[in-house]
Amino acid sequence: MAVQNDKAQSPATLMDVAKEAQVSIATASRVLNGSTRKVRNQSYVKVMEAATKLNYRPNAYAQAVAKGTAPNIVLLVSDISDPYFASVSQGVVKAAAERGISVTIGVATTPHEELEAVRKSVSTRPRGIIISESEYTDAPERQALQTELTQYEASGGRAVFVLNRSLPFPAVDVANDVGARAIAKLIVDSGYTRPAILKGDDAHRSSKERLAGVMEVLDEAGITVDPKAVANGKFSRTDGYAAVMQMARSGLLKPGEGALYNGKGIDSIIALNDVMAIGAMTALRANGIEPGREIGVTGFGDIPYSADVFPPLTTVHLPLAEMGQAAADSILSNRDDAEATGGTANRLIYVQSAPDVVLRGSLPHR
Structure with missing residues (x-):
């Protein structure tokens, strides 16, 4: 009795074609799915010959994404009510609106929610997916997220991260450590010697970078931070x-x-985020202490209303709206990325190399 070979009878995949043609998955996708990006003639011929040999049938969904027929992009954030993410969203929406593209905003507060949101987003065939500051870089879902987005890019879509360079995808980022060193130096130069530090979760990459920058300056100044602080x-x-x-x-x-x-x-x-700093100032008042007059307070981010609280918050300015716009621009542009797509490289799109410190009333000189 003959034994059927299920593997031999299964339809050829895009990966099979790429392997046969000895090109990247991204190149095979551009040829077979009708992408507007250019492909060298030699590669084009090799892919078409491989597809014919393997009897490959293009995926309709992949063709739609590659051709950019879905007139929207997806933006995933962890908290849309946070002015930090609202500013990033503003930049994304602005860049998309200029091209007649709509933006679908989703909220994911855990690694599992983020992974599921990406899977659902991919099924809607968006032009691209932007993930704003994925916090859990060490979570078990990280590999699954990378796999999902790699397949999405191979089909012609584009994935971009904002404030996260830990995965091999395009990223819009800032020099967190540089900004942190600048704010810590201001603390020291202003005469403060006993700081408390409010930081993010240990899995939060931006928080770790900012903390490292702050501690470097404090150590150089001979300042020891009480563990309880x-x-x-x-x-x-x-x-x-x-x-x-x-x-x-x-x-x-x-x-x-x-x-x-x-x-x-x-x-x-020293709060490593503006909204944490604002919460801290409220707590100081609840304990009969006036922020700025008795205890200096600094933030990080320069969210829109950091200048409107009392006293106005000294902070590190991050171009949040501009970063959102840069992320959207990278998805909606028509530039040829050659072979560097499909999750093969971490392309840094935009970096504010030297974040500015904005000195306000919450940190008077001692």
Whole structure:
């Protein structure tokens, strides 16, 4: 009795064609799915011959994406109510609107939600997918996310990350460590010697880079940070508030005396995110301490209303809207990326190499 070979009878895949033609999956996709990107004539012939030999049938969905027929892009953020992500979204929407493209915004707060959101987004055939600051770079879902996006790019789509260079896809990023060193140097030069630090989750890449920059400067200045004065949590107002309230319970705040002068408490708060800093200032007031006058406070990001709180927040300016626009531009442009697509390289699209420190009232000189 004959035994059927299921593998031999299964339809040829795009990967099979690419292997037969000895080209990248991306090149095979451009030829077979009708991409507008150019392919060398020699590669074109090799792909067509391989497709004929293997009796390859193009995927209708892949053709639609490669030709850019889906008039929208997808933007995934972890919290649309956060002004940080709202600013990035503003830039994405602006760049898309200039080209008559719509933007679908999705929210994913966990690695699992992010992976599922990407899978659902791919099924809608968008022109591209932008993931804004994927926080969980060490999560088990990371490899599955990379695989999903690699296949999506191989079919002609484009994936871009904002503030995340940990995966092999185009990224729009800033020099977090440079900005962090600048704000820490300002703290030291302004006469503060006992800072508290509010940082993000340990899996948060941006937070780790900012913390490293801050600690480098403090170490150089001979400043030791009390372990009780280091708090981690989500980049949120709620967690910034909770962290400072915990410090108050630990005796690091001395209401009525002025923490700078009691010799034991903190004299400043370095928050690695603006909304954490704003939450921290609210907690200081709840403990009878005036931000800026008794304890200096700094943030990171320069979100729109950081200048409107009282006292106005000293922070590191990040061009958030411009970064969103750069991410959208990279998806909607028609430039030829040659062989560098399909998840084969981490292309850095835009970097603010030297973030500016914006000095405001929350950090007076001592």
